[in-house]
Amino acid sequence: MKNTRPIGIFDSGVGGLTVLRQVEKLLPRENIVYFGDTARVPYGNKSRAAVLRFSAESFRFLTEKKVKMGIVACNTSSSLALMSLRRMFPFPVLGVVEAGVRGALRRTRKKRIGVIGTRATIKSGSYERAILRQEPKAKIFSEACPLFVPLAEEGITRGNLVQQVIDRYLRGMRSHRIDTLILGCTHYPLLKTALSRYFGAATEIVDSAEEVALFTRKILEEYEIKGSPRRKGKVEFYVSDEPEGFSRMAGLFLRRKVLVPKVVYVSH
Amino acid sequence: MKNTRPIGIFDSGVGGLTVLRQVEKLLPRENIVYFGDTARVPYGNKSRAAVLRFSAESFRFLTEKKVKMGIVACNTSSSLALMSLRRMFPFPVLGVVEAGVRGALRRTRKKRIGVIGTRATIKSGSYERAILRQEPKAKIFSEACPLFVPLAEEGITRGNLVQQVIDRYLRGMRSHRIDTLILGCTHYPLLKTALSRYFGAATEIVDSAEEVALFTRKILEEYEIKGSPRRKGKVEFYVSDEPEGFSRMAGLFLRRKVLVPKVVYVSH
Numbered sequence: 001m002k003n004t005r006p007i008g009i010f011d012s013g014v015g016g017l018t019v020l021r022q023v024e025k026l027l028p029r030e031n032i033v034y035f036g037d038t039a040r041v042p043y044g045n046k047s048r049a050a051v052l053r054f055s056a057e058s059f060r061f062l063t064e065k066k067v068k069m070g071i072v073a074c075n076t077s078s079s080l081a082l083m084s085l086r087r088m089f090p091f092p093v094l095g096v097v098e099a100g101v102r103g104a105l106r107r108t109r110k111k112r113i114g115v116i117g118t119r120a121t122i123k124s125g126s127y128e129r130a131i132l133r134q135e136p137k138a139k140i141f142s143e144a145c146p147l148f149v150p151l152a153e154e155g156i157t158r159g160n161l162v163q164q165v166i167d168r169y170l171r172g173m174r175s176h177r178i179d180t181l182i183l184g185c186t187h188y189p190l191l192k193t194a195l196s197r198y199f200g201a202a203t204e205i206v207d208s209a210e211e212v213a214l215f216t217r218k219i220l221e222e223y224e225i226k227g228s229p230r231r232k233g234k235v236e237f238y239v240s241d242e243p244e245g246f247s248r249m250a251g252l253f254l255r256r257k258v259l260v261p262k263v264v265y266v267s268h
Numbered sequence: 269m270k271n272t273r274p275i276g277i278f279d280s281g282v283g284g285l286t287v288l289r290q291v292e293k294l295l296p297r298e299n300i301v302y303f304g305d306t307a308r309v310p311y312g313n314k315s316r317a318a319v320l321r322f323s324a325e326s327f328r329f330l331t332e333k334k335v336k337m338g339i340v341a342c343n344t345s346s347s348l349a350l351m352s353l354r355r356m357f358p359f360p361v362l363g364v365v366e367a368g369v370r371g372a373l374r375r376t377r378k379k380r381i382g383v384i385g386t387r388a389t390i391k392s393g394s395y396e397r398a399i400l401r402q403e404p405k406a407k408i409f410s411e412a413c414p415l416f417v418p419l420a421e422e423g424i425t426r427g428n429l430v431q432q433v434i435d436r437y438l439r440g441m442r443s444h445r446i447d448t449l450i451l452g453c454t455h456y457p458l459l460k461t462a463l464s465r466y467f468g469a470a471t472e473i474v475d476s477a478e479e480v481a482l483f484t485r486k487i488l489e490e491y492e493i494k495g496s497p498r499r500k501g502k503v504e505f506y507v508s509d510e511p512e513g514f515s516r517m518a519g520l521f522l523r524r525k526v527l528v529p530k531v532v533y534v535s536h
Contacts, residue, residue, distance in 0.1 A: 151415070164428070164432070
């Protein structure tokens with residue numbers, strides 16, 4: 001029995017396209033509906049109450065699109081709203097945080113794990129809790145890096161300026177000799193090369209987007225809701241604010257052109 | 269006849285506190301209601317439609333507070349929504365753009381004026397139009413500087429990193445030997461020292477916040493709606509998202525402590 005209903009991917013904005021890209025690559029036959037809450041982006045500096053409200057409103061839109069499962073691509077929303085979303089919606093909901101943690105635990109040898117993300121993600125302690133639940137002996141070092149998102153969105157992803165900003169935030173973490181670094185924000189894969197250079201080859205970098213794709217396949221198999229094996233999947237894009245900026249940045253994140261997304265006002 | 273109703277100051281977030289600070293200083297006997305739309309900040313990367321909608325919703329809240337005039341402290345909103353707000357609301361509405369332009373035209377000698385702001389402000393061409401209306405011979409050089417806001421909010425306002433970011437955006441503008449630079453974003457006064465250092469003493473820097481305060485006094489006099497001369501004014505703070513981040517940053521912008529603001533959901 002095949003299930004051709006779409007997978008829903010929700011992000012606060014454009015960053016979740018790094019997740020879409022990996023899901024498309026691994027599961028090319030699935031239909032996908034992407035929703036970016038570009039009217040209220042970013043979530044990383046908002047309160048828990050606001051993130052809960054915005055996430056639920058966004059998921060209500062995905063429900064209208066009859067998705068068979070939902071992926072919370074936004075780390076801030078995964079950190080603050082995942083449990084609420086699971087209670088509120090009747091389909092499997094997967095978050096980037098648990099996916100990133102799975103990837104890190106599979107790779108770490110010394111159990112010295114670094115986590116970087118927005119202020120809200122780091123403050124929530126979500127990665128820390130999820131890691132310690134599965135690996136109580138892990139040593140975790142976390143740091144909020146608020147300038148990384150604007151740097152990535154400006155297309156400034158390598159060079160001296162980037163290394164200086166990285167050094168400003170992560171000098172302490174590097175001195176703790178972590179062997180695994182979780183990129184706890186959808187924008188950060190754009191800085192992966194610069195971060196690799198900073199931490200050196202002894203530190204493995206976990207891109208949650210890749211892990212989400214693997215985890216998504218597992219859920220589709222477990223729930224027996226995989227799409228048709230015969231034809232290529234369709235991807236639809238929706239945003240809550242006018243699509244110009246979205247299209248401009250989509251190329252950076254997705255490395256291919258995106259049809260102009262449709263605008264929906266989720267808060268009304 | 270004295271009018272003790274408050275002056276309303278609206279901003280997309282915390283940046284408008286630079287305006288509040290100057291208004292308080294010049295008009296210490298006025299009551300003020302400040303509203304920051306922290307649930308949807310920033311406006312600088314949103315569409316015209318979204319900025320219009322958010323601004324009108326925010327002004328509706330100020331109307332409930334029975335303000336005698338409204339100040340649009342947000343440059344993006346001033347650039348995109350001022351005329352609509354004037355049509356929609358029955359009290360005088362003043363924007364930072366016109367105030368900044370007044371200040372620049374008073375100071376420039378060579379009529380070579382630089383304007384910096386968010387992407388939305390610069391793209392709107394609002395400063396350019398306002399300057400040319402009054403001074404058709406002016407030469408105007410504009411540049412969007414999206415990293416300045418996150419730098420200011422991170423408290424990174426001087427040093428090598430800041431000079432590098434400034435150089436990245438403004439090397440071209442400096443080569444045009446402007447004699448006046450308008451800070452077209454409420455956050456930018458925090459980078460004033462760094463910008464002065466970059467442009468040198470021959471370039472005067474116009475902080476729109478100071479100009480708004482002067483312009484506000486003029487409006488109060490013209491409309492004969494000045495407050496009581498006898499007692500110190502009261503300031504009330506409201507935000508559309510939980511106040512923690514607001515309070516954390518208020519010190520940076522206002523250089524004094526702020527009572528915890530009240531939360532109002534303007535979009536409902």
